[in-house]
Amino acid sequence: MLNRLTRAILLAGLALLASLALAEPIQLRFVCWDGDEDMVGIFAAARSFEKAHPNIKVRVESVVANYQEKLLSQYAAGIAPDVAMMDPGNFQKFARRNAILPLNPFFKDTPSFRLSDYYPEIVEPHSLKGQLYVLPRDIAPCGLIYYNKSAFDEAGIPYPNGTWTWDFKERPELKEKDFLWIVRKLQKAGADGRMDRWGYSPGWKDLWTQQVFMSLGGRFADSDESPTKLMYDDPRMIRAYQFTADLSLKDHLMPSDTDIGKLQTNARQMFTQKKVAMFQSGIWEVPQIRKELVPGRPGYFDWDICMAPAYKDGKKVFPTGGSGYCIMSSTAHPHEAWLLTQWMAGEPGMTQLAKTGRAQPAIRHLAQSEPWIPGPNTPPEQQVPHNRIVTDQCVPFVRFGPRSPEWPEASGVAVTAISRIYDGSSTAEEILKAGNRRGQDRLDYLLKQQDLKPFDWRIGGTVGLLLLALLGAWIYAPELKIRRTKRQKRESRLAYLFVLPWLIGLIVFTAGPMILSLLMSFADWDIVQAARWRGMGNYVEAVAVDPRFWVSLKVTLLYTVIAVPLGLASSLALALLLNTKVRGMALWRTCYYIPSLASGVAASLIWKRLFMPDGGLINLLIYGPSGHGNILGLATALKPWADADGHVNWLGNESTAMPALAIMSIWGAGGGMMILLAGLQGVPQYLYEAATLDGASPWRRFRTVTIPMISPTLFFCLITGVIGSFQVFTQSLLMTDGGPNDATLFYMYHLYRDSFISLRMGYASALAWILFALVMVFTALQFRMSRWVHYEGATR
């Protein structure tokens, strides 16, 4: 009886547990790099998915910056999301290493799914060896010309309908069918000969160049999927680059590099400010233009979009962007992940996203109907641009660039110096031929399939432990020779209690990762796959093969030599000034510290604007509001570095970009100021009094009292300043992208690109340990020469 009862209860309990387990919803993680308003549509789509699939819960995560780093870290740790956003330029490095799943086997899971609904032009770039890895979500052809209707009215030219063509020279006989003729007609020059309104500007310079040479039938490489041969020395490529340069420098039909590019105001803002009558870009500019041009507000004008011109033979090819969603191979629920992928990149998800007006659905029929195309139900403010169907008409002409994992680095090396073509200091032929050779060397090296043995973790682990033991021995062995009294022994033990927190932290949190990175510096490791043994290969590559190693080292050393003394001097000057008895001291100190409070991104944006050649504060101070002044003779002094307009383009000029960043670092002097101020508080007043009584001059008091007394803090600032400046890289990441012509390619930036862009973590680790050794030598030298440092409380 009792037995049966127990059994019944047990059974009931089990049944309950089982039903609970069944009811327990499956949790999926979905990660994308969208942010802000776009997330509204994505959240809505995820919620509707949950409603349709009650047993699946979706957590949406938005990672707007450093997306690759986070995804790779999660993958390496085995906690990757189930579904992730991806694009043609990045998916191959995951797909080639089986980190993401091929999607073709899933197609049959969803009977309603038809790949033919998607534009083939975006399906192909997301495929590798015949398998689709990323389900396309959106496509973004860059063949749209935004045009100002009133500018066309003014010039008496009919609005463009996309049937125009371009040629290498103006063709006045074709009238409004000739693109360059229109560009010239729309220009308006001011009294001083400077252009008040340009006719046309590409959204970014390479956009026009790429469109030209692709329309001529040129290509970047022999294959887009797996390039083995760079084709930057193709005559069509050379012709296209030279054409773009000449259009701005000789024919004055396009704003020069001084006026456009990411260093300055962008082409869209030039358009809404009526400084350019047409500009070319993708559809994503629309929501911003709508906010900048509001009907009824001053400055408003009517505008629309049309297709960019074809070459005279009718051929046209446009660069494009696009993205989609992929399934990480580590997912525990591949089937559910597919359902989610297919939902988000399918009709439900894309209808939501199309409403924001930014992302053109990759599903053709969605891109041809409301809400993407304005219709009767579209609210009036979203009716412009009327001609939105052109986004669909552009698609057959798009071409993605090469997309193998090696491509960014190889092509980066090849085009390092193209700024020299655009500023007219070299011809396209010289730059591209030399660049192509260097890029090809790099690509050949990267493609060389090395037969490497897998990294033996037993040996690796043993070596790691051995290193730790050696370190311990190096620290402790010399102590064995020293005889200590009982009291000294007690003090030593007590001291270890004091440093214990740090020692534990070192062993638990710091030592392991450091040793691992040292081991990886002898390996070929791409984060995704298992590491392979490479011996000294990485170090040899750095010193003997990698052309950018020495360049970046030189840039960093020069920067250190300029920025560290400059920073130290300004910190000391500020600290001394703010240590006097001035009223409102707290306020002064805050003023000087404010630049150190800003976030890196915001500060970089501001500084880009301060360094603008026209309208930037720095040049305003040098050339005055008129732009022709010569304040304090600075304009004359800077003459050798000025561009065609007579101004210095600080961040766009090879010789001034790095010094500009060094000067900018003065604004970070607030940190050093605080440390030195704190140090100054420790200088006893009676020392000054005694020195004054001895008749010492202020300078002498400074030399013999102040400096020695704050020397410990000065020394600290020097040591940490050097360590920090060797690792500088945010500025070049956010402001100059290492350019122009590698002038701001800091060592750390080079290392960063190798680690997370090229996925060569083993090589990056070797670079890091070379840097480590260098900084160690510099620091040791400074400690050697630190006899000028006076420690009041040192043991005597």
Next chain:
Amino acid sequence: MTTIAQAEAAAHAERSARRATLGSRASRGVVLAILLLGALAFLVPFYVSLCMALKTQSELATTSMWAWPQQPTLENFRLLLTHPTISFPLLLKNTTFITIVGTVGVLFSSSVVAYAFARMEFAGKDRLFIVMLSTMMLPGIVTMIPSYVMFAKIHWVDTFLPLTVPSFFGGGAFNIFLLRQFYLGIPRELDEAAFLDGASHWTIFRRIVLPLSGPALATVGIFTFIGSWRDFMGPLLYLNDPDKQTLEVGLRSYQAMNGEKWHMLMAGSVLLSIPLLVIFFLGQRWIVKGITMTGGK
């Protein structure tokens, strides 16, 4: 003889004192002028970001970046605080928690560790000091993945633990080194006298060294608070749940590709700076000449 010499000395002292006041008045004017010019230059970036934060997008696009907004608007800030997908109060709570716990941890642990390096003799001290400095010299990029994997293995990812716990274990080489330099500047006479009275190292640390290090501790505290408040990579990597994010990461949403909203980004940057300004303003008061060191001789 002595009286004449004394009188001469007194007269000399008076003359030089008068010269000093005259000189100091003129020099104070110069100091003030330099301070003002410098402060203006240093405030320019903040002024520009404030202008951008107070403008609507259409005004931002059509006016000079130098111009003060024609109609300053707090609309951008309102939008930040009521964002549909970012919960500002929740993010503020997370950020405050991480920052305060982290700062307490750093202050507590670095001040203790630095004491041993400055004031005590122990086996392997110099070489341990080199090891400590060396932890600053290896770029974090190459240790990022191993650290992440480690924290993932102990299930700390998506919790505040990786962002707070390590600060209790040493508080970073930068801070230990900084405090060690300060401690070394404090004359030994004080601790030697205390030793003779039978004080222990712990007592000397708490009663003599810590009270004399107010300015240095304030500096470390301010730096750590600001660094942790502004940290981007840490929270970005270690926190996945949108409800666990910090403000710095959450407000970067405006930096998303395809259409950065600089006015919103600036409003976020300005908004995040306000608590830091308050902290700085309050913290820097500790950096004033007090009773420090006068008892030395």
